[in-house]
Amino acid sequence: MPRDEQALRATVEQSAAVLTAAGFPRMPARVLMALLVAEQGGLTASELGEQLGVSAAAISGAVRYLEQIGILHRVPQAGSRRDRWEFLDDAWYTALMAKSPVYGVIAELGDRAADAIGDEQAAGSLRAREMARFYRFIDERMPDLMREWEGLRER
Amino acid sequence: MPRDEQALRATVEQSAAVLTAAGFPRMPARVLMALLVAEQGGLTASELGEQLGVSAAAISGAVRYLEQIGILHRVPQAGSRRDRWEFLDDAWYTALMAKSPVYGVIAELGDRAADAIGDEQAAGSLRAREMARFYRFIDERMPDLMREWEGLRER
DNA sequence: AGGAAGATTCACAAAATTGTGAATCCGGCG
DNA sequence: CGCCGGATTCACAATTTTGTGAATCTTCCT
Known part of the structure; x- marks a missing residue:
């Protein structure tokens, strides 16, 4: 549980804004940053939607995009359909900079x-x-x- | 005078498309690539407009953007208002990658x-x-x- | 000074992006 | 077997971006 939830959310939005300004699509940027600061195990699609205050459809599109880029991966939950999404912990930035x-x-x-x-x-x-x-x-x-x-x- | 004008223009458009896909605004990308392959001395705004088949207004906005980014510079022509635009020959990519x-x-x-x-x-x-x-x-x-x-x- | 060619700006139209709600689909569980 | 929670897809609406035409401005040339 974050010490300062308010500041954390604000930072997430700011970081996303920087990426957006750099040409990164808006919604994927927000999802990406939300997952960056998430607890171990990532978040489900609905948790993301709730945190960011957007519809499930928007999340679905964003995670699909990010997965394709190779920045995120889906972690199927045993015995549940609520998959979690998380970072490719160590690889995402190298992917962003080098693999392209x-x-x-x-x-x-x-x-x-x-x-x-x-x-x-x-x-x-x-x-x-x-x-x-x-x-x-x-x-x-x-x-x-x-x-x-x-x-x-x-x- | 280029050997294969057709192919040159096509390449210009393709390069611009790559930049656009990478999040670079469309019109500036086209102007940038057109100037990349231009003859010594650059091009005037109207030449750019003609080559790319767009209005003078579009050119004006694009070059303003590129100049601000620091990728282009305006070369005033002595005794004429037809300024030419050209690359900051050696610096533009370093500007693109490092100065940001x-x-x-x-x-x-x-x-x-x-x-x-x-x-x-x-x-x-x-x-x-x-x-x-x-x-x-x-x-x-x-x-x-x-x-x-x-x-x-x-x- | 007056005229003219070209550049810039502005308001608006066209087009592309982005995100929503509703419908559909999918898998787990009673 | 059928219901239920949740994810995905689709058509559409809202917003933003992009480019145009007309008006304005600037500077050179006569």
Whole structure:
């Protein structure tokens, strides 16, 4: 039982707002943050709906989205249909930052644009190639970074 | 003059679509990619409008947004009101990845959530603290990564 | 100064997102 | 076997986002 329920809820909403501002869909962000601060064992869909003051349908959509992204997983409860939802404890942020193939994709598109331009010396081509190189670099270094974090994580 | 104008435009749209899917606003994404592949000297607002097939108003809003983010800058043309817009050639991706203070903010919110929970041993508190530590880690390492890139960049 | 070309702003229309209520579905239990 | 609690889906309503056209403003050129 939290010491300061009021402040906790406020922080959940603020964190969700930050994610939303960063382009993350609103409802999934709220669910995500609610589960972040949840007790061991996660929450059921109806508990989430109650905490956030939204309909069951909204929760259903949000958890489906988050599960697909690979940030959440459903924990079936033995002998009950009230599944609980919880974090992939240690993996969710690495999933968020590293597993996303978006960097590689962007690099690919940069190269394709340069190819379409044709003249390798054209300003646009140079920029596109450099973008490709940059995102390729990020794409390669990110796993290293995550490994470094894993090491740090154990203390 | 690009060898394959058709393919170039298609790639521009695809790249913009990727950014959009990642939560980036649509019109700014298209403008950004159009300028990425532009010739030396950038493009004017009306050229952008023509290339993308949208109104001048849409361009105006998009470039204002991008300038504020710090990804674009306006280059006043001597003796003309047709300013050109171009990339901050080498800085835009580093701006995109590193200058954003969002990691530090999230770390802050994680700690605040743990404080609100009170019991440091509670599952939610542990998760929140770990999130804070992780984003703090990213926030610290990102500048290093950008420096490493700068080194690589020159060959 | 006056005219003109282009950029910006504003009010509004179109379109996409988001969340709801009601209906449907699913599994457990009496 | 049929009821009951709960989750999911669907059509729709509300809200927000996005882009347009018209009006306004700015600055260059004559």
